Amino acid sequence: MKAAVIVFPGSNCDRDVAEALAAAMGQAPAMVWHKETALPALDLIVLPGGFSFGDYLRAGAMAAHSPIMREVVARARGGTPVLGICNGFQIAVEAGLLPGALLPNASLRFVCRDVHLRVERTDTLFTAGYRAGAVIRIPVAHHEGNYFIDDAGLEALEGEGRIAFRYATPEGAVAAAANPNGSRANIAGILDRTGRILGLMPHPERLADARLGGTDGLPLFDSLVAALSRARARPPT
Amino acid sequence: MGLSEAEWGRACAILGRAPNPTELGIFAVMWSEHCSYKSSKRWLATLPTEAPWVVCGPGENAGVVDIGDGEVAVLKMESHNHPSFIEPYQGAATGVGGILRDVFTMGARPVANLNALRFGAPDHRKTRHLVAGVVAGIGDYGNCVGVPTVGGECTFHAAFDGNILVNAMTVGVARRDRLFFSAAAGVGNPVVYVGSRTGRDGIHGATMASAEFDDRTEAKRPTVQVGDPFTEKLLIEACLELMAGDAIVAIQDMGAAGLTSSAFEMAAKGGLGIALDLDAVPLRETGMSAVEIMLSESQERMLMVLMRGREDEARRVFAKWDLEFAVIGTLTDSGRMVLRHRGAVVAELPIAPLVTQAPRYDRPQAPPPPPPPLPALPPAIDVTDALGRLLASPDLSAKRWIWEQYDHMVMGDTVARPGGDAAVVRVHGRDKGLALTTDCTPRYCAADPVMGGRQAVAEAWRNLTAVGARPLAITDCLNFGNPERAEVMGQFVGCVRGLGEAARALDFPVVSGNVSFYNETAGRAVLPTPEIGAVGLIADLDRMASLALRVPGQALVLIGETRGHLGASLYARGIARTEAGAPPPVDLEAERRNGDFVRDLIAGGRVVTCHDLAAGGLLVAVAEMAMAGGIGARLAPPPEDLAPEGWWFGEDQARYLVALAPEKAPGLLAEAGAAGVAARIVGESGGDALTVPGHDPISLAASKEAHEGWLPAYMAAGA
Numbered sequence: 033m034k035a036a037v038i039v040f041p042g043s044n045c046d047r048d049v050a051e052a053l054a055a056a057m058g059q060a061p062a063m064v065w066h067k068e069t070a071l072p073a074l075d076l077i078v079l080p081g082g083f084s085f086g087d088y089l090r091a092g093a094m095a096a097h098s099p100i101m102r103e104v105v106a107r108a109r110g111g112t113p114v115l116g117i118c119n120g121f122q123i124a125v126e127a128g129l130l131p132g133a134l135l136p137n138a139s140l141r142f143v144c145r146d147v148h149l150r151v152e153r154t155d156t157l158f159t160a161g162y163r164a165g166a167v168i169r170i171p172v173a174h175h176e177g178n179y180f181i182d183d184a185g186l187e188a189l190e191g192e193g194r195i196a197f198r199y200a201t202p203e204g205a206v207a208a209a210a211n212p213n214g215s216r217a218n219i220a221g222i223l224d225r226t227g228r229i230l231g232l233m234p235h236p237e238r239l240a241d242a243r244l245g246g247t248d249g250l251p252l253f254d255s256l257v258a259a260l261s262r263a264r265a266r267p268p269t
Numbered sequence: 270m271g272l273s274e275a276e277w278g279r280a281c282a283i284l285g286r287a288p289n290p291t292e293l294g295i296f297a298v299m300w301s302e303h304c305s306y307k308s309s310k311r312w313l314a315t316l317p318t319e320a321p322w323v324v325c326g327p328g329e330n331a332g333v334v335d336i337g338d339g340e341v342a343v344l345k346m347e348s349h350n351h352p353s354f355i356e357p358y359q360g361a362a363t364g365v366g367g368i369l370r371d372v373f374t375m376g377a378r379p380v381a382n383l384n385a386l387r388f389g390a391p392d393h394r395k396t397r398h399l400v401a402g403v404v405a406g407i408g409d410y411g412n413c414v415g416v417p418t419v420g421g422e423c424t425f426h427a428a429f430d431g432n433i434l435v436n437a438m439t440v441g442v443a444r445r446d447r448l449f450f451s452a453a454a455g456v457g458n459p460v461v462y463v464g465s466r467t468g469r470d471g472i473h474g475a476t477m478a479s480a481e482f483d484d485r486t487e488a489k490r491p492t493v494q495v496g497d498p499f500t501e502k503l504l505i506e507a508c509l510e511l512m513a514g515d516a517i518v519a520i521q522d523m524g525a526a527g528l529t530s531s532a533f534e535m536a537a538k539g540g541l542g543i544a545l546d547l548d549a550v551p552l553r554e555t556g557m558s559a560v561e562i563m564l565s566e567s568q569e570r571m572l573m574v575l576m577r578g579r580e581d582e583a584r585r586v587f588a589k590w591d592l593e594f595a596v597i598g599t600l601t602d603s604g605r606m607v608l609r610h611r612g613a614v615v616a617e618l619p620i621a622p623l624v625t626q627a628p629r630y631d632r633p634q635a636p637p638p639p640p641p642p643l644p645a646l647p648p649a650i651d652v653t654d655a656l657g658r659l660l661a662s663p664d665l666s667a668k669r670w671i672w673e674q675y676d677h678m679v680m681g682d683t684v685a686r687p688g689g690d691a692a693v694v695r696v697h698g699r700d701k702g703l704a705l706t707t708d709c710t711p712r713y714c715a716a717d718p719v720m721g722g723r724q725a726v727a728e729a730w731r732n733l734t735a736v737g738a739r740p741l742a743i744t745d746c747l748n749f750g751n752p753e754r755a756e757v758m759g760q761f762v763g764c765v766r767g768l769g770e771a772a773r774a775l776d777f778p779v780v781s782g783n784v785s786f787y788n789e790t791a792g793r794a795v796l797p798t799p800e801i802g803a804v805g806l807i808a809d810l811d812r813m814a815s816l817a818l819r820v821p822g823q824a825l826v827l828i829g830e831t832r833g834h835l836g837a838s839l840y841a842r843g844i845a846r847t848e849a850g851a852p853p854p855v856d857l858e859a860e861r862r863n864g865d866f867v868r869d870l871i872a873g874g875r876v877v878t879c880h881d882l883a884a885g886g887l888l889v890a891v892a893e894m895a896m897a898g899g900i901g902a903r904l905a906p907p908p909e910d911l912a913p914e915g916w917w918f919g920e921d922q923a924r925y926l927v928a929l930a931p932e933k934a935p936g937l938l939a940e941a942g943a944a945g946v947a948a949r950i951v952g953e954s955g956g957d958a959l960t961v962p963g964h965d966p967i968s969l970a971a972s973k974e975a976h977e978g979w980l981p982a983y984m985a986a987g988a
Contacts, residue, residue, distance in 0.1 A: 041590065042499050044415025048681040065589075081679075083413040086499025142408050144676045173412070173676045238678050243695065243810060245686075 033261045035061035035076040038104065040095045040123075045081030045237065049117060052237040053078065056253035066098035075260040076113050077104055079120030081173075081235060091134060091176040092122030101127055113157055113260065114229045118174055121221070121231035130224055130231045131189070132181035137174070138214025144173040146246075147212050149220050149234060150200040153193060156223060157259045158230045161251030167204045168248035170234040172212050177233040179215035179222070186216055197221040197232055271297045271480065276628055283622045291608070291616045294560040298526035299533060300627055302786050307628045308752040309784040312765045316779045317772050322741060323780055329450055330371040330522065331441075332780025334742045336806050340696065341445045342703055343377035346385075346438035346744040346802035348785035352493040353435040354482070357402025362410040362496035363471075364437040366568050369414060370522035373505050374571065376449040376512050377441025380680060381694045382411045384421040384437045385707040385746070385800045389430030391663050396425070397987035399433055406496075407437070408674040413498035414505065417683050418675035419692035421707050425663040428715075431482060431790030436746040438802040440705055442696055449512060451521040453539035453574045453600050458518055460532070460543060460598035461580070463587050464504050464570035466553035470494045471527070471566025481751050481789040500569040500592070507590040508571065516579035523570040529563045531572040532598075532606065537624045542603035547610040551593040559610040574600060634762050635755035640716040643836045643850030650914050652888065653967040655844050656959070657975050659885050659918070660892060662843045666979035688897065689816050690735040690881045693807060702813070704738035704805040710884065711796035713852035716837045718760045722767025722799055723855040727922060728883060729803040730775050734864040735881040735925060737813040737871035738805030743772060745782035745801055750794020752786045760797040761786075767855075768799055774857035775864075777803070814871045814927075816880035817898035821955035823878070824934040825902060827887065829863045829924030830947040833915020839884045840918035852920075859923040866946045867925045870937070875929065882924035888917040890926050891952065892959055896973050904952035906962040917961070928954055 035053055039046045046063065053076075054060045061078065064071065071077070085094035095101070101123075108114045108129050116124035124130045137143055146169050151162040162168065181189065189195050197220040199211045206218045213233070221232025236249030272280065272293070280296045281287055288296055298304055306313065318326035324341050325333035331345035349364025365382060372379050384407055389396045400423075411418045416439070453460075471494035511517060519539070521531040528550070536543040547562050557565075575583055580596060587594035601607075608616040659665050672687040684702055685693035691706040708729040714721025726743065733740040745768065750757040772779055788795040807813050835841050836850020870876040878898075882890045891902050907916035929937065934950055941948035958966035 042413070042502055044413075044502065044679055048679070051681065067589075082415060083499060083502070086413060086497070086502075088499065141405075142412055142674045142676070144412075144678065145673050171678055173678060175412075235678075238681060241681070243684060244678075244681065245684075 033057055033075045033257060033264055034073060035078060036064045036071060036074050037061050037078045037080055038064050038066060038100055040066045040084035040098060042084045042086055043080050043082035045117065045235065049078055049080045049237040052240045052253050056257045064100060066095065066100050068100050069103060071103050071107060074107065074112055075264060076115065076256060077107060079114065079116040079123050081118030081120060084119055084123060092119060092126040095123045096126035105129065108229055111228060115158065116231040117235055118233055121233055122176065124229065124231045129229050130222060131185050132179055134176045135178040135180050136176050137178050142175040143212050144171065146171050147234060148200050148202050148210060149197040150204050150206060152195050152198060156196065156227050158252055158255055159196060160259060161255035165204065167200055167202060169239065169246055170236055170249055171238045172234045174233055177213040177215065179219045181216060189222060192225065194223040195219055196223050196230055271301055276300055279626065279628065283619065283626060289616065291560040291563065292618055294564050295529050295616065295618065298529055298564060299623055304526050304530055305627045306784055308630045308632050308786060310629060311631060312762055315765065316769045318778050318780060320776060320778045323778055324445060326780045327782060330374045332742060332744055333375065333448060334780060334804065335445060336696065338699065339445050341443050342804050343372050343375045343441040343443055344742065344744045344802065344804050345371045345781045346436055346746040346800065347783040348746050348748055349435045349437060350432060350748060350785050350788055353403055354433050356493040357399045358406040359493050359495050361403040361406035361435050363494045363568050364435055365407055365410040366496050366498065366501050367524050368437045368439045369416065369501060370524065372439040372441040373508055374449065374520050374522045375443060376447050377443035378509060379416045379439050379441045380682065381440045381692065381705055382416050382418040382437065383705055383707050383802060384435065386421065386423040387429045387434035387711065387798060388425050389433065390427040391425050391983060393430045397984060401984065403435055404671050404674055410496055410498040412676040414502045415679050417677045417679050419677050419683055419694060420687050420705055423668050423671055426711065426796060428796045431793060432788040432795050434748050434788065434795065434798055436800045438707060438744060440703060440804055447512065449517060449520050451519055451535050451538055453519050453535040453541050455518055456541065456600050456602045458574050458577050458600045459580055459596045460545065460600065461573045461575050461583065462550060462570065462595045462597045463573060464592055465497060465500050465567060466551040466593055467562055467565045468553045468567045469557065469561055469565060472561060472564045481787045483791060494566045494568050496568050503590040503592055504569055504571065507587050507592055511583055511586045516575050516583050518574040518576055520571060520573045523572055525566065527564060527566050533620060533623065535572065535574065536606065536620050542601035542605045542620065543598055544601050544607045545598035547608055549595050549597040551595050559608060559615040632752050632758045633755045634758035637718055637759050637763060640851050641849040643841060644847060646835065646841065646845045646914060650844065651964065652913065652917055652961050653964045655840065655918065656888050656892060656967060657972065659839060659843055659889055660972055661975035661979045662839065663979065664839060665885050665889060667977045668980060669977060670980040670984060684810060685736060685815060690732040691738065693736055693813060695810060700810050702807040702810050704733045704736050704807055706732040707800060707802045708732060709798050709800045711798045712837050712848060714764055714797040714799060716852050718763025718797055719767040720852050720855055722764035723771040723857065724852065724922060725799055725801045726768055726771035726775065726777060727855050727860045729801040730777055730860065731864060731881040733803055733805030734868050735814065735879045737868060738807045740775065740777050740803060740805040742778050742780045743801055743803050745779055745799060747784045748788050748795060748798040748800060749786050750789035757794055764797055764799040771855065771857055775861060812872050812874055814877050814879040816894050818878060818894045818900040818902065818928055818954045819898045821900055822931065823928040823954045824931040824950050825891065825952040825954065826927050826929065826934055826937060826948055827924065827951045828867055828927060828941065828946060828948050831916060831919060831921050831924065833911045833919040834921045835915055835919055838918065838920045840914060853922050855922045862944065863923045863925065863946050866941060866944050867927065870927065876927045878928040880926050882926060884920060886918040886920050892972055894926065895959060895969055896976060899969065900954050901956040901958045901969050902952050902954050903956065903960040904962065905950065
């Protein structure tokens with residue numbers, strides 16, 4: 033399996049996610065600088081967390097226009113899976129790969145803490161390693177994670193089963209008190225129509241190592257590696 | 270501009286003529302208290318700075334200690350007090366930026382930030398605004414740069430109403446054989462400017478920070494710099510990328526006094542001259558004069574000396590990161606700084622005399638008066654009521670509202686998050702970790718500077734010990750009032766003496782630091798605050814401790830002697846409403862003995878739950894352990910020879926609380942006895958409440974609500 037992590041100026045979780053991927057894949061992903069215009073053959077593209085271009089405009093808005101993004105979008109349209117975490121989610125939305133928008137947190141403050149997520153789908157590339165209805169503990173760290181989408185869009189997400197994760201209580205109740213940023217319908221992560229693009233605000237790479245106090249992020253990387261290695265092993269049709 | 274009449278005379282004598290306005294500006298910042306340490310230098314020289322593991326002590330951008338495997342930790346703490354009071358968001362943000370640069374200048378990747386904050390009384394009209402601005406400024410800068418902010422302190426006292434303290438600390442990790450220093454070398458080598466462009470912000474920031482405040486303080490806002498953490502992140506990556514090769518001869522960040530002090534220091538340390546062409550300096554404003562260019566404190570800039578002929582290689586790295594790169598001068602053998610601007614020489618100064626003949630003062634000092642004795646406290650207190658009030662008091666309340674605004678996990682190595690005795694970050698890719706803390710108890714320093722100085726060091730040492738780390742070194746940040754007042758100078762000298770005594774006794778050398786005087790408004794100084802930042806090493810992360818009670822039925826063993834000392838305690842202040850009394854005595858031999866005993870228990874894998882006893886004493890410590898782990902505790906009655914309030918809330922030093930299986934407690938007590946360490950069982954873990962004999966239990970939920978509730982409610986009340 034081959035993966036690439038796109039590095040934007042101001043990315044700061046690129047190393048963290050690369051290491052989580054490397055541990056799951058058994059080899060390091062390629063690190064691709066945003067000024068590149070071409071990508072090698074790939075099974076997965078990761079847009080990492082951080083503050084691309086300082087988030088000085090709207091989070092992700094500048095990075096969505098980096099030279100490499102034309103190729104990322106083309107590959108995504110061609111079916112290459114994309115994982116966007118935090119700032120990577122914001123970039124994916126700004127690049128039109130995912131619907132909606134990420135607004136400033138309802139508190140208007142940056143928030144860094146562990147949250148609980150209810151896994152809404154376990155039949156995707158990204159979540160097959162979780163138990164149906166599982167509640168997992170993963171950290172968030174963001175200032176603009178308040179996912180917004182209009183009523184029609186929300187209806188479509190719900191109806192098409194494209195909400196991958198929702199903020200929940202440790203017992204799995206989707207409650208306002210469990211929502212760290214005020215997102216609609218407690219949305220923490222969504223899929224595109226094909227189910228091959230996932231954007232999420234929480235950082236699974238930050239709790240994928242027992243030394244750091246938890247491993248609930250690990251199944252996400254293991255799911256991807258299992259699915260994409262299988263896909264690669266299959267002869268092209 | 271800040272030069273005294275005598276200093277003006279000295280400047281004229283060095284030049285053999287009167288300095289022109291550009292040169293005068295340079296003298297003023299170079300000889301400012303902030304840059305020259307003219308009032309503190311003779312006292313700083315008394316501090317211990319050496320140990321076998323010290324690689325680089327004071328004098329460089331940051332201190333360096335060996336952590337094994339060919340690696341070093343690089344540490345520095347610095348104040349940004351004056352700018353943070355004037356403009357809290359930018360003042361605090363640029364404080365973080367500056368300290369990060371001090372560390373990566375040495376070739377280290379920054380791995381952790383900490384900050385120690387002292388605010389005025391909560392009911393002072395500016396306090397809430399200052400807390401909000403400072404915290405947002407620290408958070409936005411560190412979060413964007415992608416260095417975790419893992420710890421620190423935040424307390425409140427009316428003595429800080431007119432001058433807050435914002436002390437920022439950064440720790441980095443480097444290869445021991447890949448360190449970079451600031452001494453220029455190689456006549457003819459190019460002097461290179463990289464980073465952001467130069468603007469008019471922060472001009473005379475260093476002189477501003479070398480004077481007390483008055484009623485026109487607000488007008489000083491233009492002297493505060495503006496931070497750009499995105500550029501800082503690029504600068505870190507670009508510098509570390511270039512540092513992987515050998516093109517850099519010397520490097521220095523442009524901090525206080527900007528291009529002036531960086532160029533001066535590099536040339537002075539190398540014993541060389543330097544010629545600068547100010548027309549080559551990248552500017553973001555038009556029409557800047559030579560003195561503005563030289564004194565600008567625009568942020569995110571570095572000065573480097575490169576090997577001649579390596580300019581293009583370096584230029585490519587900075588172009589990749591979209592950063593400015595300009596050759597602005599050359600090293601010479603003249604021993605002089607020569608500045609050219611718009612075709613003319615605008616300043617010519619001898620370098621060595623400005624440094625060697627810089628003013629030094631042995632300022633008069635008045636020994637501080639002994640503290641008033643602690644009056645008799647009202648007896649028969651309600652212990653649980655007092656505990657609830659202390660847990661909800663501003664100083665002891667949980668600071669979660671603050672540290673949840675800081676990304677404390679980025680970089681994927683935060684093993685112990687904020688809220689414990691010390692934060693722990695793993696050394697990347699290894700099984701060892703760095704323990705990090707900042708400590709000082711200003712009310713002790715005010716009551717008895719020598720004892721307060723000792724206590725600050727001892728508490729930092731204890732906090733590192735309590736997580737199982739071997740304490741390695743200190744970076745200090747000494748915050749005081751106007752040193753031209755004998756009373757303030759007496760506090761400073763006393764604190765430095767105590768600090769040195771403790772550092773010596775605990776083998777805990779001072780490897781870097783900073784002095785901030787003039788934290789004073791209208792003759793009213795802050796409490797003396799010799800803040801201690803410290804680093805320790807945990808050789809094996811499988812052998813460390815945290816404060817959380819995790820197992821019911823464990824014995825709680827108190828290590829260290831309790832005499833029930835309540836002078837200058839939080840109990841006296843919060844419950845009995847008096848700040849009187851001497852602070853607790855610090856017996857450095859007992860500190861060493863008890864700490865070494867506890868550290869061995871943790872290193873031996875025999876104890877994984879440990880907490881240092883500090884402000885608030887035994888009962889507050891038990892409550893903190895219980896709340897962190899979600900398991901309560903049943904406490905034994907106080908010994909008969911002590912007043913109950915002294916037992917429960919006394920702040921006697923050199924104490925720890927450990928929890929372990931009850932069948933293992935007798936062995937531990939016997940060992941402690943043999944080692945001359947006082948130890949006794951004071952209770953056991955279990956249940957969902959804290960139970961003190963003779964009092965109603967206080968539920969964990971209620972104490973947590975009191976403890977966690979104060980700061981968010983306080984901040985929300987101002988919205």
